[in-house]
Structures are given as structure tokens and as C-alpha cells.
Amino acid sequence: MKQLKREIIKFAKKLNITGLSALRSGNISVRYKKGFLITPSGVKYSSLEIKDIIFVGLDGKFSKNKNKPSSEWRFHQDIYINKKDANAIVHAHSTNATAISVHKKGIPAFHYMVALAGGNDIRCAKYATFGTRNLSKNILQALSGRKACLIANHGQIAFEDNLPKAFELAEEVENISLQYITSLKLGKPKILSIKEMRTVLSKAKNYKRG
Numbered sequence: 340m341k342q343l344k345r346e347i348i349k350f351a352k353k354l355n356i357t358g359l360s361a362l363r364s365g366n367i368s369v370r371y372k373k374g375f376l377i378t379p380s381g382v383k384y385s386s387l388e389i390k391d392i393i394f395v396g397l398d399g400k401f402s403k404n405k406n407k408p409s410s411e412w413r414f415h416q417d418i419y420i421n422k423k424d425a426n427a428i429v430h431a432h433s434t435n436a437t438a439i440s441v442h443k444k445g446i447p448a449f450h451y452m453v454a455l456a457g458g459n460d461i462r463c464a465k466y467a468t469f470g471t472r473n474l475s476k477n478i479l480q481a482l483s484g485r486k487a488c489l490i491a492n493h494g495q496i497a498f499e500d501n502l503p504k505a506f507e508l509a510e511e512v513e514n515i516s517l518q519y520i521t522s523l524k525l526g527k528p529k530i531l532s533i534k535e536m537r538t539v540l541s542k543a544k545n546y547k548r549g
């Protein structure tokens with residue numbers, strides 16, 4: 340468990356370093372036994388310690404120590420319950436993904452890399468107040484058949500079967516968001532056909548960076 344907590348801290352600090360999420364915004368979790376380990380509420384990532392990472396059961400129970408789990412722990416809980424292939428989750432308020440999300444728009448197949456999220460678009464979950472069960476519900480809807488989505492007026496979320504991969508997917512979503520915003524400055528981008536995206540999706544299963 341200590342090793343997993345160390346990994347969470349390493350990637351929480353990376354949220355700051357890479358600019359994916361500043362100060363204490365965003366959160367990270369990893370599935371552990373019948374629950375998950377998650378970053379705490381209100382602690383700056385730069386000062387995180389092992390004891391700050393909190394275990395939350397899939398039943399939503401957590402021990403009452405000094406720190407509370409991230410106020411957004413509910414959507415982590417619901418993703419782990421509903422997505423058996425989710426072993427790690429990265430949620431970020433990254434600038435470009437958030438910029439698109441405030442228009443309540445998803446990202447169409449303007450670039451084949453959109454397929455990294457699992458389909459022919461990256462959806463935007465409907466807005467609900469942070470930390471609520473309603474937001475969880477909206478996120479699960481947007482994640483149907485996907486491993487990442489935007490969250491309206493909020494940010495983005497990505498899951499994978501381990502933390503390095505989940506973090507990389509969140510970075511890819513941010514990069515794709517920047518490219519989409521840039522392409523919109525030149526007019527309406529040409530969207531790839533569903534047929535082409537199907538071909539890409541079958542190749543993407545074997546996608547490896549580099």
C-alpha cells in the first residue's frame with residue numbers, strides 16, 4: 340500500500356509540474372482492495388506526505404483522520420464500481436480541456452488521436468456541482484464506451500489500468516484540446532469519417548507511444 344501511496348504522490352506533484360492542474364486542484368486515485376486510495380482535500384500537492392493519502396471503500400466509507408478524501412471522491416467511487424477496467428483515475432482542471440468544457444462541447448474526430456479516449460469523440464459530461472452524486476452520474480454517462488471525457492465548466496477525467504497510463508491519457512486529452520482550439524481559429528475543421536475512425540480504433544488498441 341505504501342508503494343501505491345508513493346506513486347500517487349509522485350503523480351499528484353506531476354499534476355503541478357506539467358501544468359495539468361495547479362496547486363491543489365484536480366485529484367488522483369488508484370484502486371486498492373475493496374476500494375481506492377485518493378489524494379486528500381485541500382492539501383497542496385507540493386507538501387503531500389504518505390499519511391495524507393486516504394483509503395475510501397467502494398461502499399463510500401473512510402476513516403475519520405485529520406485529512407478528508409478529495410471532495411470529488413464520489414465520482415472516483417462510481418467509476419471504480421461501474422468500470423471494471425479502471426484501476427487508476429486522473430482528474431485535472433487542465434487549461435485547454437477546461438476551456439472547451441465551458442462551452443459544454445465535446446471534441447469531435449478532428450484528429451485521429453481522439454481515438455485514445457476509446458471512441459470517435461471525447462464527450463463532455465453535463466454540468467453538476469462538484470462532489471455531487473449528480474456529477475458522478477453525468478460523468479459515467481459521458482464515459483460510456485470511453486476512458487476519458489471533459490466535464491462541463493470544470494475540466495477533464497481519464498482512467499486506465501494503471502496510474503502512469505491514466506496520467507498519460509489525461510496529458511493526451513489536454514494536448515488534443517489545445518490542438519482543437521487552435522484548429523478552430525482557422526475555421527471549422529474537417530472531421531474524420533466514422534469509417535476512418537473505426538479503422539483507427541482497431542489500430543489504436545495496439546498503440547504505443549513513440
Ligand SMILES: [Zn+2]
Binds near residue numbers: 411431493
Ligand atoms: Zn475538479
